[in-house]
Amino acid sequence: MTRMSSALASIAVLLGGLTSSASAEIVFLRTDGFTPYTSWIKYASLPAMATDTDGVFGGNIAPAIPAKDAMFTDGTYFYRITADAVGDAGQYNNLFIRYNSFEDLNSNTNGETFPMQGYGMYYDDDIVVDNQSGRILRTTRYDPNSPVTIGAYAYNSFADLVANTPFYAGGFSNQTVAFDCKFWAADGKWYRTNVSGKTGSTVVTGVNVYNSTEDLYNGVVAETIKSTLGAPGSMRFVAVDSSLLPPPPSNCPGDIDGDGEVGASDLSILLTNWGVCPK
Secondary structure (H helix, E strand, O other): OHHHHHHHHHHHHHHHOOOOOOOOOEEEEEEOOOOOEEEEEEEOOHHHHHOOOOOEEEEEEEEEEOOOOEEEEOOOOEEEEEOOHHHHHHOEEOEEEEEOOHHHHHHOOOOEEEEOOOOOEEOOOOEEEOOOOOOEEEEEOOOOOOOEEOEEEEEOOHHHHHHOOOOEEEEOOOOOEEOOOOEEEEOOEEEEEEEEOOOOOOEEEEEEEEOOHHHHHHOOOOEEEEOOOOOEOOOOEEEEEHHHOOOOOOOOOOOOOOOOOOOHHHHHHHHHOOOOOOO
């Protein structure tokens, strides 16, 4: 009886100290240095990613994704840009696949396919979505052999993107953008890699940060983060709310929420799910 009372008292103390989990934050991911892409590396910040500091395993990609396929997120879903036989024959991507989770993207399961209506995207062209504003950009070139990305189309929704009904189309000014520069966005910030080297075999030298799409079009850079990563220009990048990613595996058996310690939130999860397991 004394042991039971002590246990109940301990639970009461823990329940009294329950607090909401820490708010999610934007994390940065890059594909590994191989093509096709087989895994992700995750970082707590852009400078950490640019310098390859404190990166942790972010998930396997299986089956591997070829370098011609781009990936992006709108802050809710994850997407892959790819091609069917018709697109591959023309050397362009012509399909979007939308996934409900990061895990589904990485395993290519439960995806919903949307054919691009009346257009295609050259390999290495990007879709960029800001989760805060919902604005979507599609970068473009003159032709599949052009070494320069000349500008972007802007859309108000994914449906408009699929139907190719942009509300704006414009060229990039005051800058030269190599075709293998990569674009991504999150929380009102827009990002673009800088690359150097021979076309088709470039290396990432830095990341430009822009405060708006207008700044991105006009080459108004808020900040440039120098990269010492030595990443190939073909590497893919995304920034995403950490709540959309699976928790990292824990070496601590009682760490249910994966935060690195056994505490009140783990007990809360246990009690919420207390009872007979479904058959």
